[in-house]
Amino acid sequence: MSLFSSDHKAVARRYLWSGLGFLLLGGVLALLIRWQWALPGQPVPGLAWALPESHGALTPPSYTAVFTMHGLIMIFFAVTPLLFGALGHFVLPLAIGARGLAFPRLSALGYQVYAVGGVLVLASFGVRLGPASAGWTAYPPLSTPAFTPGLGQTLVTVAVLCAAASAFLYGLNFVVTVVRCRAPGMTWGRLPLTVWGLFFASVLNVLFVPVLAAATALLLMDRLLGTQFFIAGAAAVGGGGDPVVYQHLFWLFGHPEVYILILPAWGMVGDFVAFFSRRPAHGYRLTAGAMGAVTALSGLVYAHHLFTSGMSPLLGRAFMVLTLIISLPAQVMFLNWLMTLWRGSVRLTSPMLAALGTMVVFGLGGITGLALGAVATDVPLHGTLWVVGHFHLTMGAASFLAVFAGLYFWFPKMYGRAMHEGLAKAHVLSSAVLFLGVFGGQLAAGYAGQLRRLYDPYQYTYLKHLLALNQWTTVFAFLLGAVQVLFVVNLVWTLRRGRAAEQNPWEVGTLEWTSALSPPPEGNFATVPVVLRGPHALSQPEVLERLGRDWIGQAEPLPEPASSEADDALGSVSTVGGAT
Amino acid sequence: MSPLPSGAEDTAALREVGAALPGNGGAGLHGAPEVGAALPDETPSPGRGDTLPDGAARPESGLVPPGSAPTVAAGLTPDAPRDAWTLALPEDASTHGHRIDALLGWSHRFDAVLVAIALGWLVFAVWRFRGARRVASDGGTRRSRAWVLGLALGAFVVVDGTLLLGSHAYLRDVLWNFHVPAEDPRTVRIEVNAHQWSWEARYAGEDGRFGTPDDVVTWNDLRVPVGVPVWVQLVSTDVVHGFSLPHFRVKLDAIPGRVNQTWFQAAREGTWEVACYQHCGTSHYKMRGLLHVMSPESYAAWLHEAGRQAVQAHDENDSAARWGWEWKAP
Numbered sequence: 001m002s003l004f005s006s007d008h009k010a011v012a013r014r015y016l017w018s019g020l021g022f023l024l025l026g027g028v029l030a031l032l033i034r035w036q037w038a039l040p041g042q043p044v045p046g047l048a049w050a051l052p053e054s055h056g057a058l059t060p061p062s063y064t065a066v067f068t069m070h071g072l073i074m075i076f077f078a079v080t081p082l083l084f085g086a087l088g089h090f091v092l093p094l095a096i097g098a099r100g101l102a103f104p105r106l107s108a109l110g111y112q113v114y115a116v117g118g119v120l121v122l123a124s125f126g127v128r129l130g131p132a133s134a135g136w137t138a139y140p141p142l143s144t145p146a147f148t149p150g151l152g153q154t155l156v157t158v159a160v161l162c163a164a165a166s167a168f169l170y171g172l173n174f175v176v177t178v179v180r181c182r183a184p185g186m187t188w189g190r191l192p193l194t195v196w197g198l199f200f201a202s203v204l205n206v207l208f209v210p211v212l213a214a215a216t217a218l219l220l221m222d223r224l225l226g227t228q229f230f231i232a233g234a235a236a237v238g239g240g241g242d243p244v245v246y247q248h249l250f251w252l253f254g255h256p257e258v259y260i261l262i263l264p265a266w267g268m269v270g271d272f273v274a275f276f277s278r279r280p281a282h283g284y285r286l287t288a289g290a291m292g293a294v295t296a297l298s299g300l301v302y303a304h305h306l307f308t309s310g311m312s313p314l315l316g317r318a319f320m321v322l323t324l325i326i327s328l329p330a331q332v333m334f335l336n337w338l339m340t341l342w343r344g345s346v347r348l349t350s351p352m353l354a355a356l357g358t359m360v361v362f363g364l365g366g367i368t369g370l371a372l373g374a375v376a377t378d379v380p381l382h383g384t385l386w387v388v389g390h391f392h393l394t395m396g397a398a399s400f401l402a403v404f405a406g407l408y409f410w411f412p413k414m415y416g417r418a419m420h421e422g423l424a425k426a427h428v429l430s431s432a433v434l435f436l437g438v439f440g441g442q443l444a445a446g447y448a449g450q451l452r453r454l455y456d457p458y459q460y461t462y463l464k465h466l467l468a469l470n471q472w473t474t475v476f477a478f479l480l481g482a483v484q485v486l487f488v489v490n491l492v493w494t495l496r497r498g499r500a501a502e503q504n505p506w507e508v509g510t511l512e513w514t515s516a517l518s519p520p521p522e523g524n525f526a527t528v529p530v531v532l533r534g535p536h537a538l539s540q541p542e543v544l545e546r547l548g549r550d551w552i553g554q555a556e557p558l559p560e561p562a563s564s565e566a567d568d569a570l571g572s573v574s575t576v577g578g579a580t
Numbered sequence: 581m582s583p584l585p586s587g588a589e590d591t592a593a594l595r596e597v598g599a600a601l602p603g604n605g606g607a608g609l610h611g612a613p614e615v616g617a618a619l620p621d622e623t624p625s626p627g628r629g630d631t632l633p634d635g636a637a638r639p640e641s642g643l644v645p646p647g648s649a650p651t652v653a654a655g656l657t658p659d660a661p662r663d664a665w666t667l668a669l670p671e672d673a674s675t676h677g678h679r680i681d682a683l684l685g686w687s688h689r690f691d692a693v694l695v696a697i698a699l700g701w702l703v704f705a706v707w708r709f710r711g712a713r714r715v716a717s718d719g720g721t722r723r724s725r726a727w728v729l730g731l732a733l734g735a736f737v738v739v740d741g742t743l744l745l746g747s748h749a750y751l752r753d754v755l756w757n758f759h760v761p762a763e764d765p766r767t768v769r770i771e772v773n774a775h776q777w778s779w780e781a782r783y784a785g786e787d788g789r790f791g792t793p794d795d796v797v798t799w800n801d802l803r804v805p806v807g808v809p810v811w812v813q814l815v816s817t818d819v820v821h822g823f824s825l826p827h828f829r830v831k832l833d834a835i836p837g838r839v840n841q842t843w844f845q846a847a848r849e850g851t852w853e854v855a856c857y858q859h860c861g862t863s864h865y866k867m868r869g870l871l872h873v874m875s876p877e878s879y880a881a882w883l884h885e886a887g888r889q890a891v892q893a894h895d896e897n898d899s900a901a902r903w904g905w906e907w908k909a910p
């Protein structure tokens with residue numbers, strides 16, 4: 001694969017490696033934050049080269065840069081690119097039986113724009129006055145040059161704009177691809193749930209990423225051109241700009257972004273739970289419909305981030321009702337997953353373990369968000385680590401585990417080699433448990449009142465007693481970082497000397513496994529498959545009877561009963577290459 | 581444990597007026613003996629003294645009249661450090677916070693039940709059906725799908741409904757009900773101006789009007805009498821700050837260009853902390869103030885003396901010192 005190939009699988013691999021790199025960087029930054037809360041002001045071993053004046057200890061300015069860059073890198077340069085850029089680009093065309101994305105050169109361009117953004121982010125670490133430090137939300141006026149003069153903030157603002165542009169491009173590409181490029185017979189009711197999740201999330205990308213781009217572009221003009229879009233104050237003196245407008249724009253993107261990150265994860269969980277319970281997804285239409293309902297509501301709930309901004313009580317009431325309503329479809333979906341497990345034949349493979357882990361952390365994250373959706377209970381918890389723990393469970397832990405569920409699931413298809421199941425299981429299981437330790441510790445500290453983003457929380461008397469809790473949370477965080485070695489070892493080992501993967505190791509029927517080679521060539525399919533059934537045709541009695549196995553490809557004709565013995569010999573391999 | 585007010589001395593010294601007065605013998609102020617570490621932990625578990633908020637059966641404001649407000653002897657510091665593993669909300673020192681706490685308590689009980697059911701179901705299903713031989717080959721029956729919808733709707737109505745109604749009752753009675761401080765003649769009005777990185781507070785003085793020479797200005801040092809409504813109007817000079825009184829369940833953004841307002845009522849005397857919860861720059865973590873809740877008598881004495889000193893120090897030409905505004909009625 002050349003570096004400039006616009007084949008969707010090549011683009012996916014580029015996103016995969018960049019995303020993993022940024023995941024590592026963002027994770028290291030997270031550990032620095034945790035270090036500071038466990039041992040405030042103590043030198044970090046090995047950091048003296050970066051912070052010589054403090055002998056490697058985080059100073060308040062370096063700490064603000066660290067938490068700003070952690071949030072920003074994780075959202076815009078690690079998790080989103082891994083979910084959409086890597087898994088989305090790779091799976092989406094294959095799973096709908098398309099030869100590629102609708103606009104292949106656009107997807108290659110999208111990666112290049114993202115890469116430029118990534119370079120700018122890295123460059124911001126090297127400029128005078130350091131990288132961005134106004135928080136990942138970059139609320140003005142703090143993010144304007146008057147209060148954050150450094151070049152780093154400007155570079156990072158441009159980088160976010162680049163990430164937004166690339167997200168818009170692949171969002172548009174995915175939407176058009178799903179609408180226009182499905183294989184014959186691939187009706188909307190036969191899409192894998194992963195594709196549903198990616199599709200809805202792409203719709204959100206197309207709708208709301210431009211809002212982020214607008215807010216960021218206006219902020220950039222305030223920084224570079226001397227405009228005053230977000231500098232006070234329209235409300236007080238009837239002229240100039242208003243910082244609150246930025247907050248509305250930012251969260252009008254920022255809240256849908258939560259669903260942009262979690263919808264693909266939901267889709268994968270829905271598929272994997274069905275695949276590895278060996279039965280069709282319970283309430284497939286309900287689940288897809290619930291994802292659609294969440295998508296439709298996602299932009300209508302954003303202002304619960306502004307409950308304490310002093311906005312009108314009428315708005316507060318409306319957004320409270322809408323926010324609480326969004327928990328209904330989420331519950332429908334969750335119950336459907338549980339019902340799929342029930343009376344299935346559960347196989348605890350590594351993708352399944354990761355999917356179950358996603359269910360658990362997402363469930364906990366969702367439930368801890370309820371109290372943030374109602375105005376009165378939001379007030380004591382607003383701005384505390386409770387919020388941090390809540391969204392790290394949903395956007396962090398759940399998305400992370402879903403990325404790895406997808407990676408372990410599709411890796412044999414991406415590289416034609418099988419990863420080590422034992423290492424993979426140990427990795428996802430220990431990650432899930434440690435995520436609960438880390439973010440559970442944050443929830444507890446936040447409940448006790450610890451505010452987020454404090455360089456030294458123990459300046460406050462009422463937070464002093466939380467030191468021990470924070471230290472334990474930090475221990476879990478470092479363990480979490482350490483167990484990622486299991487993944488790295490597995491990856492390096494598999495790519496170097498992993499055994500060739502079987503054609504359909506998970507014994508499922510979706511098109512990428514049953515109609516394409518591993519790894520698929522450019523153009524994906526020898527002949528375009530004709531889809532005959534849904535994605536979860538598992539344990540069907542007539543399939544068992546006629547083929548002797550509990551799965552059948554989405555495009556694989558079921559032989560007539562009379563000729564069943566002859567067709568038994570044709571395994572999965574015969575269907576590969578579009579034997580339809 | 582270090583005495584509580586020590587952290588405030590640097591900024592409080594800037595413009596602080598009337599630190600310790602002859603009138604109150606220093607009790608409850610900076611010179612107060614700090615015995616907070618010995619104070620038993622009074623934190624109620626969420627839900628103390630209140631069942632599900634019903635709103636309707638309550639007096640209009642849901643507040644306790646000053647005479648019956650529970651008080652702690654002056655000089656104690658209720659926000660003393662706790663045991664390492666005390667993981668409750670910060671102690672509630674307000675007359676209304678228990679309603680939020682009760683609601684949160686209910687929400688957590690529901691959460692615990694939902695988690696137990698879902699997690700139990702998941703673990704049991706995985707254990708019971710691991711590698712099972714007989715597998716349902718359908719995506720659910722009409723009945724099983726109806727069960728899913730019914731269960732989701734039931735949980736939604738109970739859990740979200742409780743939160744919605746309880747929250748709404750609190751908003752109506754307290755958070756958005758500015759009739760209470762507006763109509764109570766005892767109400768204390770404070771104008772707070774947030775800076776990087778300190779809280780500047782302005783009191784109207786004894787004449788009750790802002791913008792007159794007897795305006796009292798303090799830094800990182802809020803003083804309020806116990807048991808009366810305290811009405812705060814809030815601005816910011818530079819960036820967005822977050823004004824929070826964790827022990828009074830108060831949180832509100834201070835945003836340049838607009839005046840936000842909130843109100844609360846202290847249930848007992850003591851000293852609590854004021855914190856900034858919006859990231860406002862490098863020293864955000866040091867944006868700490870103190871809130872002294874005083875007896876009505878010592879508050880009046882302090883205000884009298886501080887106003888007298890303010891009049892003495894008043895400089896007609898120092899316009900920057902007169903940043904206050906005419907009180908804005910809602």
Ligand SMILES: [Cu+2]
Nearest residue numbers: 821856860867
């Ligand atoms: Cu602040």
